[in-house]
Each structure stands twice: as structure tokens, then as C-alpha cells.
Amino acid sequence: MGKTFAEKALGRAAGYDVTANQVVTVEPDWCMSHDNGAPIARIFKKIGVKNVWKPERIVFILDHAVPAPSSDHAVNHKEVREFSAEQGIKHFYDVTSDGGVCHQKMCEEGFALPGLIMVGSDSHTCTYGAYGAFSTGIGRSEMAAAWATGKIWFKVPESMKVVVTGKFKPGVSAKDFILKFIGDVKADGADYMSVEFHGDGIENMSIAERMTLCNMGIEFGAKNAVCKPDHKVLEAIKDNAKCDCWEPLWADEDAVYAAEYSYDLADIEPCVAKPHTVDNYAPISEVKGTKIHEVFLGSCTNGRIEDLRAAAAILKGKKIAVRTIVIPASWTVYRQAMKEGLLDIFLDSGCVICNPGCGPCMGNHEGILAPTEVAISTANRNFKGRMGDKESFIYLASPMTVAASAIKGEISDPREAL
Amino acid sequence: MSVKGRVWKYGDDINTDVIFPGKYTYTIKERADMAKVALEDLDMEFNKNAKPGDIIVGGKNWGCGSSREQAVTCLKERGIAVIIAKSFARIYYRNCLNEGLPIIVCPDAVDAIKMGDEIEVDFDSGVIKANGKEFKFPPYPEFVQGLINDGGLIPHVKKSLGLA
Numbered sequence: 001m002g003k004t005f006a007e008k009a010l011g012r013a014a015g016y017d018v019t020a021n022q023v024v025t026v027e028p029d030w031c032m033s034h035d036n037g038a039p040i041a042r043i044f045k046k047i048g049v050k051n052v053w054k055p056e057r058i059v060f061i062l063d064h065a066v067p068a069p070s071s072d073h074a075v076n077h078k079e080v081r082e083f084s085a086e087q088g089i090k091h092f093y094d095v096t097s098d099g100g101v102c103h104q105k106m107c108e109e110g111f112a113l114p115g116l117i118m119v120g121s122d123s124h125t126c127t128y129g130a131y132g133a134f135s136t137g138i139g140r141s142e143m144a145a146a147w148a149t150g151k152i153w154f155k156v157p158e159s160m161k162v163v164v165t166g167k168f169k170p171g172v173s174a175k176d177f178i179l180k181f182i183g184d185v186k187a188d189g190a191d192y193m194s195v196e197f198h199g200d201g202i203e204n205m206s207i208a209e210r211m212t213l214c215n216m217g218i219e220f221g222a223k224n225a226v227c228k229p230d231h232k233v234l235e236a237i238k239d240n241a242k243c244d245c246w247e248p249l250w251a252d253e254d255a256v257y258a259a260e261y262s263y264d265l266a267d268i269e270p271c272v273a274k275p276h277t278v279d280n281y282a283p284i285s286e287v288k289g290t291k292i293h294e295v296f297l298g299s300c301t302n303g304r305i306e307d308l309r310a311a312a313a314i315l316k317g318k319k320i321a322v323r324t325i326v327i328p329a330s331w332t333v334y335r336q337a338m339k340e341g342l343l344d345i346f347l348d349s350g351c352v353i354c355n356p357g358c359g360p361c362m363g364n365h366e367g368i369l370a371p372t373e374v375a376i377s378t379a380n381r382n383f384k385g386r387m388g389d390k391e392s393f394i395y396l397a398s399p400m401t402v403a404a405s406a407i408k409g410e411i412s413d414p415r416e417a418l
Numbered sequence: 419m420s421v422k423g424r425v426w427k428y429g430d431d432i433n434t435d436v437i438f439p440g441k442y443t444y445t446i447k448e449r450a451d452m453a454k455v456a457l458e459d460l461d462m463e464f465n466k467n468a469k470p471g472d473i474i475v476g477g478k479n480w481g482c483g484s485s486r487e488q489a490v491t492c493l494k495e496r497g498i499a500v501i502i503a504k505s506f507a508r509i510y511y512r513n514c515l516n517e518g519l520p521i522i523v524c525p526d527a528v529d530a531i532k533m534g535d536e537i538e539v540d541f542d543s544g545v546i547k548a549n550g551k552e553f554k555f556p557p558y559p560e561f562v563q564g565l566i567n568d569g570g571l572i573p574h575v576k577k578s579l580g581l582a
Binding site: 023035038047048049065070072076139140142144149191218221277279362364381383386390 | 431433436485486487507559571572575578
């Protein structure tokens with residue numbers, strides 16, 4: 001009987017053969033934390049261990065509220081800096097032009113690598129599956145314990161196989177596919193499972209698109225989500241891999257799955273997730289014309305250069321009708337967008353460009369909604385109150401859909417704006 | 419051990435943002451203060467009136483969304499005795515064990531319990547008593563029970579490192 005990706009990755013880390021539902025204790029290759037490094041450091045200190053197990057395996061990336069919008073946030077950042085210096089944390093991305101959204105940086109900087117076990121104190125840590133890593137989000141206590149002991153337990157998950165074939169039609173993107181998929185399987189569709197994306201539809205996708213898919217894994221309950229580390233991944237990591245401890249792993253043909261789905265990308269159409277759940281799918285035709293007050297283009301889901309290009313192609317030479325906040329996912333992305341003239345396109349159309357970071361995604365700053373306001377966003381969650389006020393409404397959509405909607409001031413079909 | 423308490427009942431897919439709003443993640447630092455905003459975006463009645471010993475009953479996928487542990491801490495600090503649900507989102511599930519907050523997966527009991535019911539949970543025999551009926555729930559796996567017995571992950575780690 002063949003092995004799934006999760007069985008191979010956790011077996012490699014454990015050092016022995018494992019199968020689904022077995023409990024294993026492994027040493028994580030990377031432990032990533034963002035602004036919550038501060039509260040984790042406080043928990044770590046309560047344990048009573050003086051030093052973290054391996055300072056070179058810990059990564060800090062400040063992104064949730066940068067630069068600090070309040071003194072509470074500033075104190076939080078200060079604690080991360082002090083702890084980082086005290087413990088000799090080498091991989092620390094402060095509020096500088098080396099920074100950005102943690103998940104984007106983890107991929108850009110060569111931490112996300114095939115076959116590694118990566119944990120992060122953020123639910124969207126599952127993003128690194130786009131590079132073939134086994135990556136998953138954990139809570140604060142668990143991260144503090146991992147820093148202290150260098151160990152974490154996992155139940156080897158059962159796996160779900162999603163076979164994706166074909167290519168998108170114009171105006172349709174990876175975000176539309178994953179919103180459709182979540183609408184089908186629902187918010188708990190892959191609870192506790194490892195989700196593998198297979199097929200030529202995935203091979204046709206850029207790594208950026210695969211990151212969008214894996215990033216949204218948590219929105220349907222996945223423990224981790226992963227794509228096969230193919231030549232595109234090997235090419236991307238060849239010059240900047242942060243360690244040589246990686247190994248491309250993939251599921252065997254005869255691996256056993258708890259659930260299987262198949263999709264043809266040509267069948268996917270532009271869509272949204274309506275308020276207040278990510279699985280509240282609607283094709284664009286159903287919500288077209290809905291009045292909006294704010295557009296957010298950015299986040300770890302869709303703030304990459306490919307996303308900015310797709311939106312800029314629609315906004316070029318047009319004026320926006322509602323406030324539109326553009327936040328590149330990192331300063332590397334920002335600089336590239338500047339070089340390509342995309343920032344000029346956004347500014348000419350009337351958009352506001354903010355510094356890389358999470359922005360308004362979880363209601364910290366840079367675009368909080370007023371009561372009754374409606375936003376369309378490229379981020380990953382539309383939960384009630386997520387962008388600051390519990391009486392506001394969030395629709396999730398692709399970069400192309402939000403750009404087309406910005407021009408009209410209402411939810412719009414991107415195919416009509418191409 | 420057994421607990422008796424009043425039930426606060428909710429539906430499916432209750433997410434971490436409505437249990438503990440994201441805007442507070444870096445502004446509220448003390449555990450006791452986390453309890454004050456618990457369920458603020460879901461149910462102000464709970465937020466104002468929940469008492470130590472009360473029990474939360476949820477549908478499927480309780481705690482989906484963010485990894486923020488405060489969504490567990492705020493309920494533990496509020497004195498919630500146990501959360502019973504049809505299923506839990508996995509990070510939330512782990513966070514509960516790590517915080518030492520008991521949780522039970524028991525879909526039949528969830529269907530039979532209403533908002534405001536007084537119910538009893540006997541952890542030793544694995545039985546929920548509600549509205550004259552009894553519902554069995556399975557024991558935790560051994561290593562999980564060890565975590566709970568020690569009062570959560572941090573005390574468990576301290577003990578295992580000889581620092582308790």
C-alpha cells in the first residue's frame with residue numbers, strides 16, 4: 001500500500017515508517033512567529049528554560065500591525081526585538097524594507113522547502129505547501145513549548161486528494177477555484193486532514209497561484225495543504241534555500257485517501273464568498289451590482305506580484321469609484337511593482353498604496369470598516385467583525401474581481417473588464 | 419470529576435473572530451482581560467452574563483479560523499467548565515488541550531441540548547446527562563489525558579523537564 005504525502009513527510013521527520021492516525025513526535029525544521037512572538041516569549045519564560053532549543057530554527061517576521069499603530073502594538077514589537085536579541089534569533093524580519101507578510105517572506109526568503117516540517121503561530125502557515133512543505137498553524141502555548149523542547153506531536157492525518165485538470169478561462173483565477181471548492185466541501189470539509197492538490201491543472205499554475213490554494217487550506221479545516229514540488233519549485237529555490245535539509249516528497253500513486261474530488265478549471269467562473277463565512281459561495285452573476293464602500297487588494301492570499309499585475313491590467317487607464325487600498329505582500333513585491341509601473345497605474349486610478357503587512361485583514365489598521373459598510377477583499381476571511389466592526393460586511397474575491405468592482409463601485413464581473 | 423452547569427448553545431462553524439475579535443489580539447495582554455471580551459461579536463448576553471461553571475454547546479467545526487489561543491483562553495478564564503460540540507476545528511482542539519480546557523465531541527448530545535438547559539457531565543464515566551437522557555462520549559487518548567491531568571501543555575512541559 002502506498003504512502004500519502006503526510007505519511008512520507010512525518011515519517012521522514014520521525015525517522016521511521018508511519019501511517020495515518022498514528023501519533024508521532026518530531027522536531028520542526030522551522031518555527032515561525034509574527035507579532036505574537038511577544039506573548040509567546042512571555043509563555044516561554046514561564047516554562048523556566050533559559051534558552052530556546054535552536055535559535056537558528058526560529059523565524060520572527062513582524063507583519064500584523066506594522067509600523068505600530070498604537071503604543072500597545074509598539075510595546076509588543078519591542079518585546080519581540082528584545083527577546084530576539086536575548087536569544088540570538090538570526091532570522092528576524094523587523095519593520096524594514098526586508099519585511100512583509102510573514103507567509104510571503106517565508107516563501108520568498110527560501111524557508112519554505114520541499115519535505116520540511118514547518119510550524120507557525122498563525123493559521124495560514126499552511127501556505128508553504130505550495131513549495132512541498134508539511135506546514136501547519138499552532139497556538140501560542142504550543143509554540144512556546146516547541147521553542148523550549150524542539151519537539152511537537154502530530155497525529156498523522158488522513159488525506160484528501162483533489163485532482164485538478166485543465167486551465168482557467170480569461171478572468172478566472174486560483175482564488176475563484178478555491179472559493180468554489182470551499183463552497184462545495186464547506187468550512188469543515190477537510191477537518192484534521194492533509195489536503196493534496198494533484199493534476200495538470202496544478203502543474204499549469206504558477207507557485208503564486210498554488211500559494212493561494214494552500215493558504216486557503218485552513219478555511220476548509222485542513223491540517224496542511226500541499227502541491228507536488230515540481231521543476232517550478234526546484235527552480236525557485238535553487239539559489240536561496242535557507243537550508244540543505246530538504247527533500248522533494250510526493251504521494252505514491254496507490255496511496256489511500258479518506259476523500260477524493262476532481263475539478264476541471266475550465267468549469268470555474270468568477271465568484272465571491274458572501275458574508276460572513278468563507279464557504280458562502282456565490283457565482284458573480286448572483287451578487288453583481290452589490291454596492292461596496294471599500295476594496296482591499298493584498299494579504300498573504302493575494303498580495304503577490306502576479307496578483308498586482310492582474311488587478312493593474314484591469315485598472316490601467318480607469319478611475320476607481322470607491323476607496324481602494326493596495327498592499328503588496330512584501331517590500332520585494334512592492335519594489336517589483338514599482339519597477340513594472342504597477343504602482344503608477346494604481347495611483348493614477350486613485351488607489352491608496354500602504355506599506356507591506358497584513359493591513360486591514362484582521363481589523364488592526366489601514367482600512368477598518370464603519371458599521372453597515374461593505375468591502376470586497378482579496379484576503380482569506382470574511383467573518384463577522386473581521387475587518388474591525390461587527391456590523392460591516394466582507395465579500396472575498398480574486399484580484400481581477402476586486403479591481404473590476406473598484407471601477408464600478410459595485411461587485412462586478414471581471415470578464416467584462418478585460 | 420463531574421460538573422453541572424447552565425448551557426449557552428450556538429450553531430455550526432462558530433469562528434475564532436467572533437469568540438475573540440482580532441482587533442484585540444495585541445492590545446489585550448492579561449488573561450483575565452481576555453475573558454471580558456469573550457464572544458463579544460457573537461452574543462452580548464453571554465458576554466455580559468456568563469458565569470463560572472457554565473457550559474458551551476456548539477455545532478460542527480467550533481473554533482474554525484485563526485490559531486489565536488486567546489479564543490480558548492478567554493473562555494477558560496471566564497470559568498467555562500467544558501465545551502461540547504459536534505466537532506472542533508483542529509487548531510482550536512489542540513489549543514483547548516494545551517490550555518487544559520476540557521472539550522467533548524458528542525453530536526447526539528448537542529442535538530438534545532437547548533440554550534439555558536442545566537446539564538451534568540461526568541468525565542470519569544464519560545456520560546453527559548441532559549433532559550433526562552444520557553449520552554456516552556469516548557475517553558481521550560492516553561497522551562491527551564496526560565496533558566489534561568497536568569493542567570495543560572505548559573505545566574506538562576515543565577513537569578517533563580523537571581521544572582515543575
